[in-house]
Amino acid sequence: MTLVLGAIADDFTGATDLANNLVRSGMRTVQMLGVPTGKPLPEGVDAVVVALKSRTCPVEEALADSLAALDWLTEQGARQVFFKYCSTFDSTAEGNIGPVADALLERLGGDQTVMVPAFPTTGRTVYQGHLFVGDRLLNDSGMQDHPLNPMTDADLVRVLGAQTSHAVGLLSHSVIRQGAEACASHLDRLGGDKVRHVICDTLDDADLEVLAAACVELPLVTGGSGLGQALPAEYRRKGWLEAVDDAARLASAQGQALVLSGSCSRATLAQVEHFLERHPGIALDPLALAEGDAPIAEALDFVRRHYRDSPDEPVLVYASAAPERVKAAQQRLGVAKAGELVERALATLAATLVDEGVGRLLVAGGETSGAVVSALSLDQLHIGGQIDAGVPWTQARVGGSTLSLALKSGNFGGVDIFSRGFKVLKEMSQ
């Protein structure tokens, strides 16, 4: 069988989230870290998710990386391409969702794509083109305070309209509940009116199934990982995909347990607090990091002392802070500089501590995960079983050893995920 799905994800945790849903729906999936130019397709794989760091970088860089990833996926014969962005539609007025979707569509020779950010399992739904997180509109969900891409408007037709010169339309729930054929006809009608991007309402998993059936033949689909949970059944119906058992098997885990958190999302802040009530941790402050590397050395000492006393207990290093503290640091240093200082510090800690024996690593935050994975020079992750929706354990080779790695999106995971994650890993390894 050839490669069925080639996905391009705009951040590392988002890529893992999509890969997780594909594996859970029976696709053997590998996540490639960065543009895999010149690399061969791994053996026995149904789907590849290429993880980029293109969510908040300059538009030109996002376009260049996304098109290079697309060219590689096309060379591998991918039948359908999936552009994965965040279920909270993280972007700015300049992009990068609109420009990247336009460029991918043009290169693929298509004239329409669907936009399906919803992931109902984690509370992200879309109604009348408005994105909800649980029972709150996006702009009232905490995402309005995001350090890099504050989301201040829940109307996705309007948000996307500011990012593309092409027409943006809506596939509303009233059509979706009439089934896949009605959706396909609606898409055709919109196509006749030159509507290139179609924001799709989605209330639940049944809606995702209808949408998957309506868009399985499109060269490009775009969205969150929810759509990835529904597409594999359509691929099997078309005879493109064989049934496999246990697409998620991994080797057993070893080494010390570390959590690194650079996410300031609401869910992560509660997870940090919960962990610190039970286990040790040390904070990193961007203002102190701006003065020099002393805080990195202090954090290293703290973690090394902890492993000497309690080698089996996880420990946390975090920069996660409440919105007022993040804003204060950003005002003093600039948004990009504050982010870079934190990412560089956490990446340095990851590289040093994995070299010294950390073998189980949980990282919180998409940008943070990108920085950590780059510092570890990882190029491929095999996807295993999940801790919570959207957060699987994965495995990579570092030097001669196996690293078990979980990349947690900012707003994903139960409040106890930082400690429970390691228990889940132990159970999986038995």
Ligand SMILES: Nc1ncnc2c1ncn2[C@@H]1O[C@H](COP(=O)(O)OP(=O)(O)OP(=O)(O)O)[C@@H](O)[C@H]1O
């Ligand atoms: N105390 C802080 N002050 C300023 N910026 C910070 C602070 N702590 C972390 N950051 C930066 O905030 C950004 C958080 O983005 P990141 O993508 O890692 O998390 P997230 O947005 O919660 O996760 P996701 O993208 O998966 O939803 C990073 O660039 C990080 O370096």
Ligand SMILES: O=C(O)[C@@H](O)C(=O)CO
């Ligand atoms: O879709 C999501 O919410 C996540 O996979 C993500 O992209 C957060 O960075």
